[in-house]
Amino acid sequence: MLVFLATSIVAFAAYLLLTLPSGTVGLWSVEELVAGAVLAALTGLIARNVGFPAERKERRAMLRMFNPLRWVLFLVYLFGPFLFAMARANLDVAYRVITGKIRPGIVKLMPELSTDLGRTLMANSITLTPGTLSVDIDEDTHALYVHWINVSNTEPSSREVCGSFEAWARRITE
Amino acid sequence: MTILIYVLFGIGLAASVLGSVALVRFPDVYTRLHGATKCTTFGSIFTTAAVIVYGFARGGAAHQTLAIHSIIALVALLLTNPTGSHAIARAAHRSGVKPVGAVVDRLEEES
Amino acid sequence: MIVSSVAFFAVAAVLSLCMIISVVRIGLGPTVADRVVGLDTINTMVVATMIVLAAAFDQVVFVDVAIIYALLSFVGTLYVARYLEKSP
Numbered sequence: 001m002l003v004f005l006a007t008s009i010v011a012f013a014a015y016l017l018l019t020l021p022s023g024t025v026g027l028w029s030v031e032e033l034v035a036g037a038v039l040a041a042l043t044g045l046i047a048r049n050v051g052f053p054a055e056r057k058e059r060r061a062m063l064r065m066f067n068p069l070r071w072v073l074f075l076v077y078l079f080g081p082f083l084f085a086m087a088r089a090n091l092d093v094a095y096r097v098i099t100g101k102i103r104p105g106i107v108k109l110m111p112e113l114s115t116d117l118g119r120t121l122m123a124n125s126i127t128l129t130p131g132t133l134s135v136d137i138d139e140d141t142h143a144l145y146v147h148w149i150n151v152s153n154t155e156p157s158s159r160e161v162c163g164s165f166e167a168w169a170r171r172i173t174e
Numbered sequence: 175m176t177i178l179i180y181v182l183f184g185i186g187l188a189a190s191v192l193g194s195v196a197l198v199r200f201p202d203v204y205t206r207l208h209g210a211t212k213c214t215t216f217g218s219i220f221t222t223a224a225v226i227v228y229g230f231a232r233g234g235a236a237h238q239t240l241a242i243h244s245i246i247a248l249v250a251l252l253l254t255n256p257t258g259s260h261a262i263a264r265a266a267h268r269s270g271v272k273p274v275g276a277v278v279d280r281l282e283e284e285s
Numbered sequence: 286m287i288v289s290s291v292a293f294f295a296v297a298a299v300l301s302l303c304m305i306i307s308v309v310r311i312g313l314g315p316t317v318a319d320r321v322v323g324l325d326t327i328n329t330m331v332v333a334t335m336i337v338l339a340a341a342f343d344q345v346v347f348v349d350v351a352i353i354y355a356l357l358s359f360v361g362t363l364y365v366a367r368y369l370e371k372s373p
Contacts, residue, residue, distance in 0.1 A: 018349075020242055089212045090189050097196045097209065104205060104273050127256035128215060133208055135263045147204045147263065147273065179288050187299050190330065194306040197326055203318045206310070210326040218333040221296065225340045231287055236345065243348040244336055250352050251332060254359035258325055258366075265366035266318035 006063060008044035012036055061115040061173060070172055077168050082125060085163065089130040096149065105151040106135060109144040111166055118173040119144070125165045132162060175231045179224045186220030189213045202274035203266045211259040215251065222248045293341035300334045321365050328358035 015036040020027060064070070096102055113119050123134040123144060131149040138145075153160060196209025222244050229241030304327050311323040332355045339347030 014246075017242065017246060020239060086212070086216055090192065090216050093196055093209050093212055094192055097192065097199055100199070102200075102205060104202075106273060123260065124256040127259055128212060131208070133204060133211070133263060134260055135204070135267055147208075149205060149208055176287050180292070183292070183296050186333075187296060190300060190303045190333070193326065194303040194330075197307055197310045197323060203316065203322060206319065206322050210307075210322055214326050214329040214333075218329055221300070221333045222336050225336050228288060228340055236343065239345050240339060240343075240348060243345055243352070244339075247332065247336055247348055247352045247355060250355045251329065254355060255329060258359050258362040259322075261363050261366035262318060262321050262325065262369075265321075265369040266316070268370045269316075269318065271316055271318055 002063065003059065004044045004048045006066065007047050008040045011043040012040035015040060057114075058116055061117050065117070065173070073172050077172060081164060081168065082129075085129040089128065092130045103150050104147065106145055106147050107151065109146055109162075111142065111144055111169075113142075113166070113170055113174070115173055118169045121173060122162070122165055122169040125169070126162050129162065129165070175227070179228055179231075182220050182224035182227065186217045186222075186224065188217075189220065190217035193217060203271050204263060204273050207259050207263055211255060215255045218251055219248065222251075290341045293337050297334050297337050297341065300330050300337070304330050304334075317369055321362065321369070324365075325358075325362050328354075328362070332358075 015032075016028065019032045019036070111119060111122055113122065119137065119142065123137065126132050126134045126144075126146060133147040133149075134144060135147050136145040137143070159166075190213065193210055193213025196213060197206050200206045200209055226241045226244050226248075229237045229239075229244065307323045307326045307330070311320050311327075314320040314323060332351045335347050335351035335354065339345065339351070
């Protein structure tokens with residue numbers, strides 16, 4: 001029930017955002033509000049077993065993201081360290097395109113994050129930042145395999161590969 | 175405001191051109207994915223940001239709608255792009271493509 | 286007019302040029318994975334171009350199409366990747 005409500009609220013918010021300046025009730029027209037509510041309820045019914053994971057721990061982690069404080073933290077992360085690292089990533093790729101200097105390899109990381117959501121955030125951050133690309137994850141041991149374009153150490157710590165991202169992922173999702 | 179829009183467009187276009195050149199120049203799938211994913215995502219973020227700034231600066235209901243919808247498109251791009259490249263990298267490794275000139279390959283050793 | 290629509294068309298033209306460069310990789314790519322990487326790149330650039338052209342023509346519908354295109358192309362990439370994993 002809780003999962004159904006959460007999915008419906010997210011779907012309804014997306015619908016409202018897409019039909020923003022349309023009428024007189026607040027910013028929306030009555031027709032849009034009714035259609036949005038019906039469609040959001042339908043989406044929640046269909047997706048109640050799909051969008052949310054079955055495990056209790058994972059579900060709690062997902063519902064925890066409704067806390068607005070975590071969104072603020074996420075936005076700070078997105079516009080602070082993440083955007084900066086991404087700009088550096090582009091300069092790094094430019095340098096390697098011009099000089100052709102690469103020393104690639106696939107290394108193994110052991111992130112100490114307890115939820116799937118945190119690991120997803122970390123893997124996506126790794127893909128978009130300097131010289132690293134997540135290739136595979138082990139479902140049981142949660143080891144993360146990362147393709148590194150300039151290997152300086154074959155047994156690296158997570159700090160060497162991706163800076164402060166693990167700490168940020170833990171701060172946002174746990 | 176006009177200058178800001180032009181600067182955003184300039185950064186975005188530079189990153190996009192860099193991404194497609196990287197795609198042609200790098201030697202194997204994984205390094206190509208590096209170039210393609212990072213640079214094109216960064217480029218689309220900046221060209222879309224220019225459109226968002228343009229929408230809010232022009233004002234009026236139609237242009238604000240344009241800006242808000244562009245923000246949603248940006249979020250969709252940011253969510254789907256790294257996930258897609260992750261899927262391609264994993265599929266490439268499982269279908270037997272080896273990284274060219276790799277110093278170390280832990281995934282190959284342990285699976 | 287803050288920015289003339291010629292600027293938007295010029296940006297769209299440069300992005301199209303990038304797409305043509307990526308098509309070279311689709312033609313050359315020795316493995317299927319290389320071709321998929323090229324396709325993924327082109328998808329991202331098509332979305333960016335659609336958003337820029339929406340601003341040029343003042344049509345919000347283009348952005349809606351771009352959102353749907355981004356989500357559907359993602360699903361397409363996932364399907365090709367899954368097919369690639371199954372076939373040795």
